[in-house]
Amino acid sequence: MRNIHFDAVYHMPWLEYRHATPEGKVVLRLQTGRGDFSRVIAKVTSNYNYPDYFANAMQVEMKVAYRDEFHDWYECVFTPEDVRVKYLFVLESDEQIFKLDAAGLHFGADYYEDISEAFAFAYAYAAPAMPEWAKGCVGYQIFPDRFRREGENEPGLEPWTSDRVQNEFRYGGNLRGIIKAVPYLKELGVQMVYSTPMFLSDSSHRYNTFDYFRIDPLLGTEEDLRELCDELHKNGMKLIMDGVFNHSGVEFAPFKDAKEKGKDSKYYNWFFFDNTEECGYQTFGHWPYMPKLNLQNPDCAEYFLRVGRYWIEKCHIDGWRLDVSPEVWPDFWRQYRKMIKTANPEGIMIAECWDDSREWLTTGDMFDATMHYVLSRNIWNRFCHHRISLAQFDSCLNRSLMLYPERINQVLWTFLGSHDTARLRTRAGGDLRMLHAASFFQFTFPGAPIIYYGDELGMQGGDDPYCRFPMEWHNVEGNVTHAHYRKLAHVRAGSSALRVGSFRTWQVEENGLYAYLRQSDDQQVLCLINTALEPVSGIIRLPEEMAGAAVLTDLYADVPYPVQDGMLKVTLAVGEGVILTLPE
Secondary structure: OOOOOHHHOEOOOOHHHEEEOOOOOEEEEEEEEOOOOOEEEEEEEEOOOOOOOOOOOEEEEEEEEEEOOOEEEEEEEEOOOOOOEEEEEEEEEOOEEEEEEOOEEEEOOOOOOOHHHOEEEOOOOOOOOOOHHHOOOOEEEEOHHHOOOOOOOOOOOOOOOOOOOOOOOOOOOOHHHHHHOHHHHHHHOOOEEEEOOOEEOOOOOOOOOOEEEEEOOOOOOHHHHHHHHHHHHHOOOEEEEEEOOOEOOOOOHHHHHHHHHHHHOOOHHHEOOOOOOOOOOOEOOOOOOOEEEOOOOHHHHHHHHHHHHHHHHHHOOOEEEEOOHHHOOHHHHHHHHHHHHHHOOOOEEEEOOOOOOHHHHOOOOOOOEEEOHHHHHHHHHHHHOOOOOHHHHHHHHHHHHHOOOHHHHOOOEEEOOOOOOOOHHHHOOOOHHHHHHHHHHHHHOOOEEEEEOOHHHOOOOOOOOOOOOOOOHHHOOOOHHHHHHHHHHHHHHOOHHHHHOEEEEEEEOOOOEEEEEEEOOOOEEEEEEEOOOOOEEEEEEOOHHHHOOOEEEEOOOOOEEEOEOOEEEEEEOOOOEEEEEOOO
16 A cells, blocks of 8 residues: 655645636636545535535546656646535545545545635635737846947947956946847847836946936937837837836935935935834845835835836836845835826836745735746756755756646746856856757747846856956857857747647656656657767657658758657767757
8 A cells, every 4th residue: 555645645726726817717726745645636626516515516637737756736726616616636546536625634434514614715806917919928038238339439348358247347237238139139039128227326237226217328329218118019029128216326416315314304205214124224135325115105105106107108128127125125016016006007027036936926915926046946956066966956947836726937037147146157156058058948939038137148147246347249250159049049939839839747767867748739849958968879769659650840940850769869068958849
């Protein structure tokens, strides 16, 4: 008889475990011990289906959607007969049957009389729909001061070849330069551009904002920003701006007034003058030049709601990435979401949260997505540092997919590096092959892959600020890494499975060969990648839909792969991956 891990059985009637889709379907998930059960059924009825609530209940088969070292996560998706849902689970293992309801786990499953002990989904309102353009789109992050400079040079700027990249040194990258680069971005396959702050400041990063209604003159003008947005839109791209509302700069007029006048200033309560820090006020981190804002103050909140709306309406931006979002008063983000969706229903709101973001995402009243640092750390640990085995990496991926509903997984920002982190190639000791392997994985995994400017050229750089060297425009022509990224972006754009399809682990080999299945309503692709530092070979058992084919096509390299007896023999070099599908 199987040893069942009863303590692993878990369901929460909320968040990722029980939610509705934008189409009005209901998703139920259940955690169990890995391999403990042979069958799991969700019995679904209505709170008003009396007197025999479960006698004629829907029986929905659940399948293992995700799996780590210790757990299976079962999932089912169905259209309820009544949106006022009551449900429970029946679990089978060998000849044993169990029932799980809100009262706990019970041996046997032949009694369902007490509806009050069933789990409840009181009213399965459809979840907010994500903007179609954001699902699986390819993004590109720009650090404006270091991306591209056009026009006359301002006095005191660093030469483009300088290695002085600290915050006080400015290179003069500007909006005209970004406009000039639009054809480059389009050719690369970019569909969305995210820029770090553009507002008036005295630092190269501009996260210490002085005036939220004024573009930094070194960067350009409001008219330049509007022209950039319009040019991106003409070329099928969106623009996301960086909103820094957790803190300002010390030259922000309300802060200057509050610091000068103290409690006599009408702005005094926009900040926290509580002597928490040596400087006499709360700050971002421990940096006095970035005083923390108090978004619980209604006037302060109203000001920043006006900021957000202004740039959407005046310059046609497509959304906001919000800096240090977990440290901001949560109800402000609810107000901010209402503002964005009113000003631009297709606009998007992205959190900068470095951890589990369920608090901010799954309730549907704050952010659409987050910067997926949970995933990034797993990628770094496997492809750069090789601290974890492939089996551990796969388990981490499955756990990360379980964090959020699928509609959120489709728009999560996945990235290999940013202005806050060392570049991936540098993390990997300069090994360009690992950058190729990691980017292959990034572009074939669910979410919106974000390219940090210059990664597509193989640029290197350590931790902040050394990840902010100027863009190497001289290194574009004939660059094999650029060609690699361009191919990935265009393959992804043409594949519904890669953009929005489900993810399923297919085969994990000790030598580092990794196979995973991506599947949408109209396409199935099998991705194979070498995650190791040596060439790998293996035999892949093919999915049923592919096993009968004589040959499969690699979407990346456009070469055939012969199939024999439902199996595929493959050898992959270091950094190599293939994207297999049935030939047209």
